[in-house]
Amino acid sequence: MTSHRASLAVIPGDGIGPEVVEQALKVLTAACGEQAFDLTHYDLGAQHWLRTGEVLDDETLAGLARHDAIVLGAVGAAPGSSQVPSGLLERGLLLKLRFSFDQDVNLRPARLYPGVPTPLASSVLDKGPIDFVVVREGTEGLYAGNGGTLRKGTPNEVATEVSVNTAFGVERVVRYAFDLAATRRKKVTLVHKHNVLVNAGGLWRRVVEEVARERPDVEHDYLHVDAATIMLVSEPQRFDVIVTDNLFGDILTDEAGAVTGGIGLAPSANINTAGEFPSMFEPVHGSAPDIAGRGIADPTAAISSMALLLRHLGRPADAQRIDDAVSADIAAHRTTPRSTSQIGDAIAAALG
Amino acid sequence: MTSHRASLAVIPGDGIGPEVVEQALKVLTAACGEQAFDLTHYDLGAQHWLRTGEVLDDETLAGLARHDAIVLGAVGAAPGSSQVPSGLLERGLLLKLRFSFDQDVNLRPARLYPGVPTPLASSVLDKGPIDFVVVREGTEGLYAGNGGTLRKGTPNEVATEVSVNTAFGVERVVRYAFDLAATRRKKVTLVHKHNVLVNAGGLWRRVVEEVARERPDVEHDYLHVDAATIMLVSEPQRFDVIVTDNLFGDILTDEAGAVTGGIGLAPSANINTAGEFPSMFEPVHGSAPDIAGRGIADPTAAISSMALLLRHLGRPADAQRIDDAVSADIAAHRTTPRSTSQIGDAIAAALG
Ligand SMILES: CC(C)[C@H](C(=O)O)[C@@H](O)C(=O)O
Ligand SMILES: CC(C)[C@H](C(=O)O)[C@@H](O)C(=O)O
Numbered sequence: 001m002t003s004h005r006a007s008l009a010v011i012p013g014d015g016i017g018p019e020v021v022e023q024a025l026k027v028l029t030a031a032c033g034e035q036a037f038d039l040t041h042y043d044l045g046a047q048h049w050l051r052t053g054e055v056l057d058d059e060t061l062a063g064l065a066r067h068d069a070i071v072l073g074a075v076g077a078a079p080g081s082s083q084v085p086s087g088l089l090e091r092g093l094l095l096k097l098r099f100s101f102d103q104d105v106n107l108r109p110a111r112l113y114p115g116v117p118t119p120l121a122s123s124v125l126d127k128g129p130i131d132f133v134v135v136r137e138g139t140e141g142l143y144a145g146n147g148g149t150l151r152k153g154t155p156n157e158v159a160t161e162v163s164v165n166t167a168f169g170v171e172r173v174v175r176y177a178f179d180l181a182a183t184r185r186k187k188v189t190l191v192h193k194h195n196v197l198v199n200a201g202g203l204w205r206r207v208v209e210e211v212a213r214e215r216p217d218v219e220h221d222y223l224h225v226d227a228a229t230i231m232l233v234s235e236p237q238r239f240d241v242i243v244t245d246n247l248f249g250d251i252l253t254d255e256a257g258a259v260t261g262g263i264g265l266a267p268s269a270n271i272n273t274a275g276e277f278p279s280m281f282e283p284v285h286g287s288a289p290d291i292a293g294r295g296i297a298d299p300t301a302a303i304s305s306m307a308l309l310l311r312h313l314g315r316p317a318d319a320q321r322i323d324d325a326v327s328a329d330i331a332a333h334r335t336t337p338r339s340t341s342q343i344g345d346a347i348a349a350a351l352g
Numbered sequence: 353m354t355s356h357r358a359s360l361a362v363i364p365g366d367g368i369g370p371e372v373v374e375q376a377l378k379v380l381t382a383a384c385g386e387q388a389f390d391l392t393h394y395d396l397g398a399q400h401w402l403r404t405g406e407v408l409d410d411e412t413l414a415g416l417a418r419h420d421a422i423v424l425g426a427v428g429a430a431p432g433s434s435q436v437p438s439g440l441l442e443r444g445l446l447l448k449l450r451f452s453f454d455q456d457v458n459l460r461p462a463r464l465y466p467g468v469p470t471p472l473a474s475s476v477l478d479k480g481p482i483d484f485v486v487v488r489e490g491t492e493g494l495y496a497g498n499g500g501t502l503r504k505g506t507p508n509e510v511a512t513e514v515s516v517n518t519a520f521g522v523e524r525v526v527r528y529a530f531d532l533a534a535t536r537r538k539k540v541t542l543v544h545k546h547n548v549l550v551n552a553g554g555l556w557r558r559v560v561e562e563v564a565r566e567r568p569d570v571e572h573d574y575l576h577v578d579a580a581t582i583m584l585v586s587e588p589q590r591f592d593v594i595v596t597d598n599l600f601g602d603i604l605t606d607e608a609g610a611v612t613g614g615i616g617l618a619p620s621a622n623i624n625t626a627g628e629f630p631s632m633f634e635p636v637h638g639s640a641p642d643i644a645g646r647g648i649a650d651p652t653a654a655i656s657s658m659a660l661l662l663r664h665l666g667r668p669a670d671a672q673r674i675d676d677a678v679s680a681d682i683a684a685h686r687t688t689p690r691s692t693s694q695i696g697d698a699i700a701a702a703l704g
Contacts, residue, residue, distance in 0.1 A: 117475065159552045194439065195442040201439075226603050
């Protein structure tokens with residue numbers, strides 16, 4: 001694979017997105033050389049929409065489909081923005097890409113690097129290292145965009161949101177989770193809320209039981225989502241691979257990011273497991289409009305996402321070098337305040 | 353009000369439910385005397401269902417409706433139980449009561465008592481005392497039981513869950529939250545996910561904006577649910593009153609319980625704000641089948657729920673005495689392992 005010059009689409013996006021992507025590409029180049037990738041920048045996001053009125057047109061989407069993978073920074077205006085309607089960019093751009101490119105596995109590793117300040121007490125940390133992966137379903141559930149509003153703005157308004165779950169969609173991510181666990185500590189935890197969401201929860205449970213029967217090497221258990229939020233702060237060491245739906249995965253991975261030292265360190269991969277469309281690599285964090293433009297965003301999550309990208313493109317040795325450089329950088333500097341580019345420069349230099 | 357002999361329905365329920373309810377009633381009696389309440393026990397839950405095949409019949413429901421309030425322990429079999437179908441008791445009993453008695457406000461205070469062991473580091477605790485209340489909507493959202501399964505058990509299965517939200521249902525809990533905040537630190541935080549759940553999130557946001565205009569004394573802000581799970585561990589002091597939907601409230605209050613020393617301490621009230629039906633008082637924790645029958649469950653949450661009950665029944669002074677006794681008991685004993693009845697006895701003795 002290393003001889004093939006891979007073609008990457010780069011979507012820096014909004015807020016701190018462009019700042020962290022710049023560092024991620026710097027590190028990618030340092031790891032693999034200038035010649036390894038063809039980079040094509042796509043100017044999409046809030047500014048692009050304000051200027052052109054387009055979120056993501058069909059032609060651009062078709063263009064993106066031709067790349068080997070996509071590097072994304074962050075998308076979304078400030079929650080209270082009056083210029084950009086709520087959800088326009090999230091649904092029209094970020095989720096549109098995840099859905100159009102059938103990125104079924106949203107892979108989110110959570111690992112506490114030694115020495116990183118965390119909100120957890122030593123009574124929890126003393127239980128052992130924290131190192132788990134969330135396999136979040138990426139193309140169904142409450143993210144399907146099935147919902148509506150009746151009698152909007154009246155005292156009789158009814159607003160609905162429909163979570164859509166299919167055996168097809170659930171099975172592929174559950175299989176991925178068991179396969180992944182087999183390469184790790186061999187434990188899958190399904191997180192759902194099957195005592196209330198009996199239909200969706202029933203489907204998830206049955207699929208897990210079926211796949212588990214084919215994989216006696218991997219143990220599995222179950223937690224309600226409310227109980228899972230407790231375990232993430234009281235005993236995160238119990239987790240190896242979590243498999244869960246789109247919304248629960250969104251919630252749990254932010255909490256997981258917080259307990260492992262902040263989402264400034266949490267990478268993610270949106271994987272089209274069928275290999276028909278490009279997969280997409282992005283930090284878990286959002287566009288953080290409050291700190292954008294000040295050069296203080298931590299690019300580590302975006303940089304670690306490049307390791308996920310390289311593994312996906314069949315370059316595990318280069319991926320490992322980035323992971324190692326990130327670990328070393330964190331170990332050496334966690335308590336020093338550094339700018340976005342200082343962090344990127346340091347990690348790139350370590351690779352160069 | 354103290355002259356009226358209030359009539360209480362008592363549903364000990366499953367697992368540790370009966371154990372903690374016994375202590376809660378002991379403390380209630382110590383605080384108000386033997387004569388203050390008529391108690392009627394209702395034998396409902398997993399055992400009752402296994403014996404009779406009935407979860408909650410119409411006659412029992414009508415009987416419960418005639419009481420001034422309901423005291424509930426916990427309901428639900430073990431998640432993996434093969435005897436009791438998933439969700440049967442939760443939906444047929446607990447949620448049936450919340451919905452039948454239109455318990456729109458699910459009130460869940462979260463307070464870190466001084467000296468209680470918490471999973472949070474001192475870097476977080478040093479930011480100040482943690483003391484907030486979650487106003488969880490209790491009669492709508494994904495708990496409405498609107499969903500279904502198509503082609504069950506086949507590779508083409510589709511399972512849906514519908515979140516139903518009404519202006520009527522949202523407005524009353526938002527008003528309650530603003531009224532409550534006005535008596536506290538005067539800040540309401542709406543938690544939702546309006547960038548993805550645009551219909552339901554749009555309704556919640558508009559209602560909050562409208563109510564806020566009538567209450568310039570109370571400030572308000574907004575957090576996406578994923579960001580809220582981060583703030584609960586990194587800066588829980590930022591919260592005064594959180595208002596949110598049924599599922600987000602379920603998730604956030606378990607996490608809130610964990611950061612304030614465990615859900616063994618977290619009380620709740622399910623309030624029918626219209627006053628047409630009995631309100632219900634229960635600990636946030638569940639039936640905890642793993643520790644049931646061993647006399648080791650912490651009854652503090654059930655006991656604190658009695659303070660919420662007394663406030664609801666117009667006995668704020670007695671409520672305060674229970675709160676004070678609980679605080680004092682926690683301060684004196686948090687690191688001593690004690691049995692369920694030792695804790696109940698100690699708090700009752702302090703009141704007697
Ligand atoms: C921006 C938002 C739509 C997105 C999500 O909810 O998936 C983000 O929170 C994430 O986790 O990637
Ligand atoms: C038992 C379950 C149905 C319930 C809920 O989800 O509301 C519980 O978790 C709670 O928070 O009271």
